[in-house]
Amino acid sequence: MATPPVLIEPKKPEEHAIAEEGSSSNAPQVWLLRIASALVVPGILVGFFFAFEFLQRRDINKLIQVTVAVIVGVVGVWVLYWAMDRIVNAFPHRISAGVRPFVFAGPAMVLLAFYLVYPAVNTFIVSFQNAAGTEFVWFANYQRIFTESTYLISMRNSVAWVIIVPAAALVVGLAFATLADKLPRKSESFSKSLIFLPMAISFVGASVVWTFIYSFRPEGFGEQIGVLNAIWVAVGGDSINWLQLPLWNNLLLMVILIWLQTGFSMVILSSAIKSVPEEILEASRIDGANEWEVFRKIIVPSIMSTIVVVWTTILITTWKVFDIVFVMTGGGFDTSVVAERMVTEFFTFGNDGMGAALAVLLFVAVVPILILNISQFRQQEATR
């Protein structure tokens, strides 16, 4: 599942920040201390994990490895933070007040810098290099992406995915949430659980589930074991190899993701619908509005911001999906998408340059959402 929230209107945190007494100093020595204190915890953690060979060996008991990792990763890290806090206390108050926040926030920042910020910058550079990363080819990778049919098909498919999947998951989720809202509580929560259930399933697992829907047996090779072909043959058609059927195969793969994501949209929208005040709905019903009008003119407008959040979140998930295509068709039969192509290029073909260029393409497409998120966030902070 993995759904990063897109923030539109989170709760406004109250004004806070307890400044320690005596304003902190910004002298270079203080900055050195700050950086050092940020590095200690991740440094020791990484050092411990990688220095001890037994955590990396595969022939010894996993239980011991995991126990050690959890003890070090929780208790050990905790003790490290505590020790750092004590060390900082030993400094004059003016300095310790300035350094302490970096003891708290620094380790997370160091991990983020190492695992996300640095790689993102590095990927940009690699995208201008050749397959092995030995020399610069500048825009050659990008030029291929925008001219060769393999990549153009991936992009066409990705665009189709992000248009169809979020819209479909949203419409079905909204319809279901609205209808289930009118049922007695027990039926509502039971029926919602059924829609919700696929959210716990991995993309790989979901692909296997749908393998038994799309399965195909050529005529003369026995009964159809796939649901779709069984229905198709029962209504008089000839069995079809659905996953090789041009254009339709893309749509059928999208159905898998729609199946997975509808639960997410349904849950969020359902809780938004429930927060629409009952008096407003009642009032419009008394004024003679029918249920459809209440839905369209009252409910939908009042949950619009939630609809946008759900739509954007599913859009981002859809854009990054690679597992479904990778498992179902391996990108064959013109079903490739950009995220799947990226892994295939870099992992299967060993073409780092092209993989990086496709990753950059994935990133650039979400930049507008990134900017939107940040400006939303700044507005909230400003109005706080």
Add this chain to the structure above:
Amino acid sequence: MTTATRSAPTAAAGGRPSSRFPIYLSVAVIAAIWTIPSLGLLINSFRAPASIRSSGWWTIFGEIFDSATWTLQNYSSVLEGGFANAFANSLAVTIPAVVIPITVAAFAAYAFAWMEFPGRNITFIVVVGLLVVPLQMALIPILRIYTSFDLNGTYPAVWLAHAGFGLPLAVYLLRNYMGSLPSSLIESANIDGATHFEIFTKLILPLSVPVLASFAIFQFLWVWNDFLVALVFLGVDPTNRVLTVELADLAGRGEGALNLLPAAAFITMILPLVVFFALQRYFVRGLTAGSVKG
């Protein structure tokens, strides 16, 4: 965090129960469409291997009480064929990959919510930006670093990668929650002479249990169900495979492994389904936090 919840609809939704019939019908139809794929797979997983290959799962309805229809053979073959090992690998990857980022993120979230320091706003804005950066942007450089230090294919390499990738969401969720706690609480503790460390461990952390639980469930489902990070950083070597990698491999073997697929898929799903339904409340609360106008 709390969303105003309306009580169950009474007469509001259109009066007499009989008029609810079309609603019941449409809900039942959608729910059936959503359930049939998993249900079919579940039925198939208990059928004899030869029947899985030769007939659809819906044909069992004629022979439902015939003991020859049902077998646990697929489950035992699958577990012996690598899935027991993969299950252990998945646990070994997931548990540390869930607990490590929570600790690190909780300290950071406290600092972002309740401490003043130069660069606080700009670093948090970076965290907000990182929420949507695709994982694919990080794969190649991290793999190169791991390879050059010969760390690829080790558990710590995957734990720390998952911890890093999970941090933006963790810091963001936790900071918003901690920041929404009443400031009078923290101020009075501060006046009583409590240090930041004491306020954090004795006051803020116990109050933050709901959001910590929400994130833990998110991260658990994400790491357990992850295919990409495990594939790239643990690899396809049979001793290393986690459940998703093992299942993808089985799915790639085609017709020969067809009878094993349903049982294998259920083995990968069982733990997330249990966690999911046991802790659904926390999960839903985490999902709706911040995305629904309160």
